[in-house]
Amino acid sequence: MPLVPELNVTDRTCVVGDVTIHYVEAGRGPLIVLLHGFPEFWYSWRNQIPALAAAGFHTVAVDLRGYNESSKPRAIESYRLPELAKDIAGLITQIGEGPAVVAGHDWGGAVAWFMAMLYPELVKRLIILNSPHPVAYLREMRRSARQQWRAKYQLLFHPPWLAEFVLRRFRYALLRRSLSRLGCFTPEEIERYVEAWSKPGALSGMANYYRATRLRKGMRGLVRRIDIPTLMIWGDLDPFFTPETLTDFAEYVPDLRIEHIPDSGHFVQTDAPVRVSELMAGFAGDVL
Numbered sequence: 001m002p003l004v005p006e007l008n009v010t011d012r013t014c015v016v017g018d019v020t021i022h023y024v025e026a027g028r029g030p031l032i033v034l035l036h037g038f039p040e041f042w043y044s045w046r047n048q049i050p051a052l053a054a055a056g057f058h059t060v061a062v063d064l065r066g067y068n069e070s071s072k073p074r075a076i077e078s079y080r081l082p083e084l085a086k087d088i089a090g091l092i093t094q095i096g097e098g099p100a101v102v103a104g105h106d107w108g109g110a111v112a113w114f115m116a117m118l119y120p121e122l123v124k125r126l127i128i129l130n131s132p133h134p135v136a137y138l139r140e141m142r143r144s145a146r147q148q149w150r151a152k153y154q155l156l157f158h159p160p161w162l163a164e165f166v167l168r169r170f171r172y173a174l175l176r177r178s179l180s181r182l183g184c185f186t187p188e189e190i191e192r193y194v195e196a197w198s199k200p201g202a203l204s205g206m207a208n209y210y211r212a213t214r215l216r217k218g219m220r221g222l223v224r225r226i227d228i229p230t231l232m233i234w235g236d237l238d239p240f241f242t243p244e245t246l247t248d249f250a251e252y253v254p255d256l257r258i259e260h261i262p263d264s265g266h267f268v269q270t271d272a273p274v275r276v277s278e279l280m281a282g283f284a285g286d287v288l
Contacts, residue, residue, distance in 0.1 A: 007024075007026070007046060007049060007050065008026060008050070009024035009025060009026045009049060009061075010024065010025050010026070011023075011024055011069075012024070012025055013069075014090070014091050014094045014095075016086065016087050016090030016091060016094075017086070017087075017090065018071075018073075019065050019070065019071035019073065019078075019087060020070060020071045021062060021063065021064075021065065021070050021071070021087050021090075021091055022042075022062075022063040022068065022069035022070045023042060023060050023061060023062045023063065023091065024042050024049070024060070024061050025058065025059060025060045025061075026049050026050065026053040026059050027052065027053025027054070027056070027057055027058055027059045028056075028058055029056040029057045029058050029288065030056075030057055030058065030097070030100075030101065030124075030284075030287045030288060031057070031058045031060065031092070031095060031097040031098060031100040031101070032052055032057045032058070032059050032060070032100060032101040032102075032103065032280075032284055033060045033062060033088060033091070033092060033100050033101070033102050033103070034048065034049070034059065034060065034061040034062065034103050034104075034108075035062055035064060035088065035102070035103065035104035035105070035107075035108030035109070035111050035112055036061070036062070036063075036064065036067070036104075036105060036106070036107075036108045037104070037105045037106020037107040037108045037109065037131070038106055038107050038206055038209065039175050039178075039179075039193065039197065039206055040067075040105075040106075040193065040196075041063050041064075041067045041068035041193070041196045042061035042062060042063050042068065043061075043189075043192055043193070043196070044061075044105060044108075044269065044270075045061040045269065046189075047269065047270070047273035047274075047276075047277060048269060048273070048276065048277050048280060049061055051277035051278075051280075051281060052277065052280065052281055052284070055281040055284075055285065056285075056288055057101070057281075057284065058097060060091075060095065062088065062091065062108075064084060064087070064107070064108065064111065065078070065079070065083075065084065065087055065205065066079060066201075066202070066204075066205020066206055066208060066209065067196065067202060067205060067206065068196040068199060068202065069199070072199075072200075072201035072202060072204065072205040073205075074201075074204070076208050076211045076212050076215065077212065077215055078208070078212075079205070079208040079209050079211070079212040080212045080215055080219075081110060081111060081114045081212075081219070081222075082114065082118065082222060084110075084111045084114070085111055085114040085115045085118050085119065086118075088102070088111060088112075088115050089115065089118070089119040089122055092122045093122070098121075098122045098124075099121060099122050099123055099124040100122065100123065100124060101123075101124055101125040101126075101127065101284040101287060102115050102116070102122075102123050102125075102126055102127070103126075103127035103128075103129070103280060103284075104127075104128060104129070104131060105128075105129040105130060105131060105267075105268070105269060106129075106130060106131055106266070107131070107209050108131070109128045109129060109130065109131020110131055110134065112126060112127075112128060112131070113126075113128065113131070113133060113134060113226075114134075114222065116226045116228050116230070117222060117223065117224050117226060118222065120226070120227070120228060123228050124228070124287050125228065125229050125230075125231070125283060125284055125286065125287060126226065126228050126229070126230040126231070127230075127231045127232075127233065127280055127283060127284070128230065128231070128232045128233070129232075129233045129234075129235075129268050129269055129276070130233075130234055130235055130238050130240075130241065130266050130267075130268050132241055132245035132246065133245075133249045133252060133253060134223060135223060135249050135252055136244075136245045136246070136247065136248060136249040137241070137245050139248070140242060140244050140245050144242060144244060146242050147241070147242045147244070147245065150239065150240050150241065150242060151240070153240075154210050154213075157207045157209075157210035157211055158210065158211060158214070163203065163206075163207040163210075164203045164204055164207060167197075167203055167207075168203060171194065172194055172197050172198075175193070175197065176190050176193075176194065179193065179267075182239065182265055182266055182267060183265060183266070183267030183270045183271055184267070184270050184271050185267075185270060223252070224252075225251070225252055225253075225254070226252060226253045227254065227255065228255065229255045229257075229283075229286070230253050230255060230256045230257070231256075231257050231258075231259065231279065231280075231283040232246070232256065232257070232258045232259070233259050233261065233268060233269075233276055233279055233280070234246060234258060234259065234260050234261065234268070235261050235264030235265045235266060235267070235268035235271060235272070236260050236261065236262045236263075236264070237262075237263070237264060237265040237266075238265055238266045238268075239265065239266060240266055241266075246258060257283075259279055261275060261276070
């Protein structure tokens, strides 16, 4: 039985360097690439895939490396943002329909920011969901005790194997409870995430995103201005990022529009699926 029988998607893979990236696709038209965050996989976009395909886009939802059906390298340095961005650049190049609209949520948003900075020739429009610009986020982490407190959960991921042990206990009880508490996920949807978390090496791959944040050498020099039309969709009830992370970075993204969704939290595309799909399709529609 297919994982998501109600979604009319086709499974694909592509090889980029030494990793295999799994993705699903639907629809025809200009390319839009969707990048999920923690602790999800391509299924994060289950509501947007049919809406964007119906709106006239070749819609591609990716399993980032470390997740679900994609490769799961063991080395922590394999999860630095330039490596993750290179995966998506390679995928867009192999599909051969670029430049693409690139959309990312959470960690997928961080990858999308770096895609736009490092491979601007491959990005036609940029859509970010609840993932602050790296300059704004690091600034608030330095100066804001409130933002530091909101990021305390990340300490779980730094010691070797601790996150894997804690997250796996009682059939992923902590992850399941977190999704139930923080977003509009049904029990059936959460079980699909459990299946993805259960893949060999998946928990370590997921945790390595956080562990790789300590490998900062050379990262500052990669931050550059983005001259690509950019839409940020923001669930205002996000418990992980303070509102200040949305301020004072206009010099890095001059062509920026921010759409607030007041009653949604961090998992905004799940909490407000219709509104998010409308915003994405409308903004991306400029390329049709």
